[in-house]
Amino acid sequence: MARSRTDTDEVVLTLLKGAPTPMSAYQVLDRLRPEGIQSPPIVYRALERLEKAGQIHRLEGLNAYFACCGRDHHTVGTVFAVCTGCRRVEEWSCEGIDDLLGGAAAKAGFAPVGRIVEVRGLCAICRGAARPEDAHGLTAHGPGCECGHGSEG
Structure with a gap:
């Protein structure tokens, strides 16, 4: 069964909150494959929504994401x-x-x-x-x- 947007966003946010360093979208995807998230566009869309909501930041220089304080x-x-x-x-x-x-x-x-x-x-x-x-x-x-x-x- 497919996850809802909210569920996917929450899983991505939880992962980034627990990460010791910023993560690229593909690092996020690799860590979430066991959770059933297999598609890069799903991860990119979740990251985009979380960034727009101010819950995560994207570091331009590293092309990586981390949770906002x-x-x-x-x-x-x-x-x-x-x-x-x-x-x-x-x-x-x-x-x-x-x-x-x-x-x-x-x-x-x-x-x-x-x-x-x-x-x-x-x-x-x-x-x-x-x-x-x-x-x-x-x-x-x-x-x-x-x-x-x-x-x-």
């Missing part, structure tokens, strides 16, 4: 910091980034329709500046994140 990205600018060592992603709240980018766009006469700011480098753990056991959870959301992911244990 739940913060309202329309009120505070967000920068995605991608570790080139372990591939973890941090969501940083960056007040003023939208104004900065908007001002630069206006000066250039450019009319943006969206933005994704990705920064690549090494996270504190990969640089040896933090211990892995200090990185509670699978995805560090960075300064200003109020999802509470790092407060357990």
Whole structure:
């Protein structure tokens, strides 16, 4: 029996929430084949719906997806910091980034329709500046994140 859109979306979202690093659409498909999801278009449609709903993000540079921490990205600018060592992603709240980018766009006469700011480098753990056991959870959301992911244990 075929899954409904809602069921497929939920399975994809659950997988991404549990993933330690962003996943490509084909990685998602490979992990969900045992669940009966066999078709790339089904996965791509689910990813598109989840992204439009603000439940996941797509990293353009990696062509990969990860679960959103739940913060309202329309009120505070967000920068995605991608570790080139372990591939973890941090969501940083960056007040003023939208104004900065908007001002630069206006000066250039450019009319943006969206933005994704990705920064690549090494996270504190990969640089040896933090211990892995200090990185509670699978995805560090960075300064200003109020999802509470790092407060357990």
